[in-house]
Amino acid sequence: xxxxxxxxxxxxxxxxxxxxxxxxxxxxxxxxxxxxxxxxxxxxxxxxxxxxxxxxxxxxxxxxxxxxxxxxxxxxxxxxxxxxxxxxxxxxxxxxxxxxxxxxxxxxxxxxxxxxxxxxxxxxxxxxxxxxxxxxxxxxxxxxxxxxxxxxxxxxxxxxxxxxxxxxxxxxxxxxxxxxxxxxxxxxxxxxxxxxxxxxxxxxxxxxxxxxxxxxxxxxxxxxxxxxxxxxxxxxxxxxxxxxxxxxxxxxxxxxxxxxxxxxxxxxxxxxxxxxxxxxxxxxxxxxxxxxxxxxxxxxxxxxxxxxxxxxxxxxxxxxxxxxxxxxxxxxxxxxxxxxxxxxxxxxxxxxxxxxxxxxxxxxxxxxxxxxxxxxxxxxxxxxxxxxxxxxxxxxxxxxxxxxxxxxxxxxxxxxxxxx
Amino acid sequence: xxxxxxxxxxxxxxxxxxxxxxxxxxxxxxxxxxxxxxxxxxxxxxxxxxxxxxxxxxxxxxxxxxxxxxxxxxxxxx
Numbered sequence: 001x002x003x004x005x006x007x008x009x010x011x012x013x014x015x016x017x018x019x020x021x022x023x024x025x026x027x028x029x030x031x032x033x034x035x036x037x038x039x040x041x042x043x044x045x046x047x048x049x050x051x052x053x054x055x056x057x058x059x060x061x062x063x064x065x066x067x068x069x070x071x072x073x074x075x076x077x078x079x080x081x082x083x084x085x086x087x088x089x090x091x092x093x094x095x096x097x098x099x100x101x102x103x104x105x106x107x108x109x110x111x112x113x114x115x116x117x118x119x120x121x122x123x124x125x126x127x128x129x130x131x132x133x134x135x136x137x138x139x140x141x142x143x144x145x146x147x148x149x150x151x152x153x154x155x156x157x158x159x160x161x162x163x164x165x166x167x168x169x170x171x172x173x174x175x176x177x178x179x180x181x182x183x184x185x186x187x188x189x190x191x192x193x194x195x196x197x198x199x200x201x202x203x204x205x206x207x208x209x210x211x212x213x214x215x216x217x218x219x220x221x222x223x224x225x226x227x228x229x230x231x232x233x234x235x236x237x238x239x240x241x242x243x244x245x246x247x248x249x250x251x252x253x254x255x256x257x258x259x260x261x262x263x264x265x266x267x268x269x270x271x272x273x274x275x276x277x278x279x280x281x282x283x284x285x286x287x288x289x290x291x292x293x294x295x296x297x298x299x300x301x302x303x304x305x306x307x308x309x310x311x312x313x314x315x316x317x318x319x320x321x322x323x324x325x326x327x328x329x330x331x332x333x334x335x336x337x338x339x340x341x342x343x344x345x346x347x348x349x350x351x352x353x354x355x356x357x358x359x360x361x362x363x364x365x366x367x368x369x370x371x372x373x374x375x376x377x378x379x380x381x382x383x384x385x386x387x388x389x390x391x392x393x394x395x396x397x398x399x400x401x402x403x404x405x406x407x408x409x410x411x412x413x414x415x416x417x418x419x420x
Numbered sequence: 421x422x423x424x425x426x427x428x429x430x431x432x433x434x435x436x437x438x439x440x441x442x443x444x445x446x447x448x449x450x451x452x453x454x455x456x457x458x459x460x461x462x463x464x465x466x467x468x469x470x471x472x473x474x475x476x477x478x479x480x481x482x483x484x485x486x487x488x489x490x491x492x493x494x495x496x497x498x
Binding site (some may be wrong): 142 | 475
């Protein structure tokens with residue numbers, strides 16, 4: 001089997017519109033969660049979210065997102081926000097990797113696998129209203145292609161001329177991690193040399209918040225102090241905070257990367273997947289599915305659990321989810337570890353289908369800079385022997401970094417990176 | 421109808437097909453000259469329907485292929 005390394009990173013998230021600034025703000029302990037002002041939240045139980053900084057969304061970032069940097073004015077109504085975020089993150093990742101100079105034959109060996117949890121929820125909502133109020137003749141011919149999940153991969157392929165495998169993953173909040181794992185496998189068996197992989201989400205809108213609120217999944221107690229709302233493993237946590245953005249990685253076959261002298265962030269050494277076979281939204285209380293997902297990633301990599309230096313947890317800040325994952329990590333560590341685990345959702349919220357990809361990037365940055373990001377708002381933690389990196393980033397050795405993602409439907413995925 | 425109609429039609433074409441207004445000449449064809457696809461032309465016809473508050477059948481819509489066609493059609497309907 002061929003070895004797979006990461007040679008490019010791109011990101012749009014509530015902290016910033018690129019990897020470096022997002023990472024700097026994350027390590028500084030800053031939060032991207034704010035009151036929602038860009039649409040009416042007066043009747044919603046949750047009035048906060050992690051929105052991408054733009055002219056309409058107040059954030060303290062230096063960078064502001066402008067869709068016209070990535071698509072023409074004419075094309076704006078052909079794609080929902082989740083596609084535009086993916087194009088932005090892919091543009092950064094592809095430039096970072098240097099594969100933008102690829103030859104035609106290399107592009108035939110370069111694929112795309114970018115997924116989304118929900119896809120074009122906002123355009124589906126708007127079009128349903130148009131259909132009801134104005135009739136079928138007013139439904140846009142761009143409605144379907146602007147909302148289909150695989151059109152993120154499609155647009156990346158068209159924009160950059162990438163003619164290899166074109167695919168999309170849909171596993172709710174595990175999407176980003178599954179996309180990276182599947183892309184790595186495509187390279188491992190030789191079906192492509194390079195894969196542009198990740199996740200994207202743009203479903204912070206009225207119907208999105210209303211839906212997750214109805215499922216009692218969102219935090220509702222900190223609407224006036226939004227930066228305190230996402231508090232994984234804190235005993236007072238009361239749900240997750242929705243967020244939007246995209247994370248994209250360029251994965252590459254090792255010899256291909258070496259031959260062109262590419263910068264290497266780390267090696268993908270293992271990907272584990274499992275299912276709870278239990279419930280539509282709740283995870284197994286004992287975290288057995290999460291445990292088996294991590295165990296499989298370690299088995300594939302031939303790495304023992306005591307070698308893991310950092311886990312970027314799924315850690316959404318829900319009562320059952322955080323506890324199940326904590327029990328699973330305690331079990332896999334078998335009572336002892338020198339590793340650290342944090343949840344970066346404490347700073348950026350839950351990017352759903354993009355979460356796993358954005359968090360994989362943070363795991364790789366922790367390897368690059370030998371520092372692990374903090375779990376914000378963790379004042380009263382659940383009992384555990386695991387270091388949860390409360391409140392402040394921590395400098396430490398990071399050779400192996402694991403990232404977990406779990407989704408509705410009981411799907412679990414874990415990806416393991418090794419310093420190169 | 422005044423030339424005002426022609427100007428309005430040209431403005432909609434410019435907006436929907438992403439073409440500078442100066443390039444929206446009477447003889448220009450949507451697909452050959454502006455690179456429009458079948459979805460663009462449907463979207464354009466819908467915008468014309470909305471702006472001029474008329475109904476354009478699918479058959480009529482398919483026959484509108486140039487700036488001149490669009491202006492002539494709208495003038496015949498309004």
